[in-house]
Amino acid sequence: MGTRRRVSAWQGARTALSSTLLALVLALGLVAVAPPAGACACGAVVDGPADESSVGAGTAVLQWDGTTETLVLELEVSSTAPEVGLLLPTPAPAEVALADPEIFRELDEITAPRAVVSEYRWWPELGLGGSGGSPGVGAPGVDVLTEVRLGPLDVATVAATDTAALDVWLADRGFELPASVRGAMAPYVAEGWSFVVARLAPEEATTFDGTVQPLRVTFPSSALVLPMRMTAAADGTLRTRTYVLGDHRVDRADPTAALDAPTVRFAGRVPPGSVRSAELAGLLAAGDYVTVHEQTFADPATQVVSDLTFVPAPSDVAHSPTYAVVADKRIGPFHAGPVLAFGGVLVLSALLVWGSRRHHAPVRVVAPRPARA
Known part of the structure; x- marks a missing residue:
């Protein structure tokens, strides 16, 4: 050799x-x-x-x-x-x-496996650890x-x-x-x-x-x-x-x-x-x-x-694996859930105030006109 x-x-x-x-x-x-x-x-x-x-x-x-x-x-x-x-x-x-x-x-x-969104998270996680x-x-x-x-x-x-x-x-x-x-x-x-x-x-x-x-x-x-x-x-x-x-x-x-x-x-x-x-x-x-x-x-x-x-292999079928992820739904820098809930509270509060004021507003009385001879 x-x-x-x-x-x-x-x-x-x-x-x-x-x-x-x-x-x-x-x-x-x-x-x-x-x-x-x-x-x-x-x-x-x-x-x-x-x-x-x-x-x-x-x-x-x-x-x-x-x-x-x-x-x-x-x-x-x-x-x-x-x-x-x-x-x-x-x-x-x-x-x-x-x-x-x-x-x-x-x-x-x-x-590398690709991330695919399986669901959206509207609220922040409040749990400890992780x-x-x-x-x-x-x-x-x-x-x-x-x-x-x-x-x-x-x-x-x-x-x-x-x-x-x-x-x-x-x-x-x-x-x-x-x-x-x-x-x-x-x-x-x-x-x-x-x-x-x-x-x-x-x-x-x-x-x-x-x-x-x-x-x-x-x-x-x-x-x-x-x-x-x-x-x-x-x-x-x-x-x-x-x-x-x-x-x-x-x-x-x-x-x-x-x-x-x-x-x-x-x-x-x-x-x-x-x-x-x-x-x-x-x-x-x-x-x-x-x-x-x-x-x-x-x-x-x-x-x-x-x-x-x-x-x-029997065929050239492609295979590109994925993995599920949870994506955050946000409005600006905040989670969408709290923002929408807070906005809903503000709108509801405004409607209640408007309705209350309308209910308690004084009734305007119009004096009758004098009868003509």
Whole structure:
């Protein structure tokens, strides 16, 4: 699998790099805590033996042209480790580049549920409350295919033919995998998948603020797939959100979805000219139908039994969810109920005063005219 090279040790890196991979999961946020390492979304966060790392939020954009898949990943992460690694399996060696964070801001805004007024509130509520050096020769069973510096990240594409060898390769760099993650990683190695490994460059460690610029990962694939099997090793609840961009609406078609169907957040066309991000416009130009799925795994060990796969839906019926809100009816700055009630009281009072005065007004007596002789 090409010349074997050893990736030099990256030192002083912090939790940021884990953001690249964990981003695939979710919703607004997914959370995974792992001492000393943990699974997340499509891969694993790898840290030291005495550290804990967690993902605060993650999302993934997926696109497939029939032969090549593109994943755009973003996440927020926190960690007690001085170094954190990210391990992302891909069906074939991947190319990695930085992506525009605006992609996620716009997609979230476009696909968010819309507020619909269900009733009006006429009265106010009165209730209370409410890096590195030169590459070298890798360990047997591990090939470092590419190394690249992307902004603050050092990223390597690795091929492994032996799970134990990959485990040793990571351990040599200060990252130890628990048995659960090694077990979840083994099927990918056996099937010949590659791995993206990324981490914050040492000189960037002091600037880490919990987020990392998203990555765009591109690789050959015979199907549209989101690697998720390693998530079965996660300890905590995981929430996933996937944006699939294509010519038509898609459905989930995997054993994990068969156990518990995901929620469709949005389905519909998004014209490329309607977005601000040039990179998002380019993705939409290749397929402007956006399908968004969300799913929560309270017990990943029993609920995540496969990678996530997507197939064309029977139709392109659009779905734009709404939620009910109560709107205030106002007259100027005031609720309409009190204003109208007060106005009614004034009118009634005026009528009563007018009626009372009319009732008690003195009767005008006209003196009779004297009779004529």
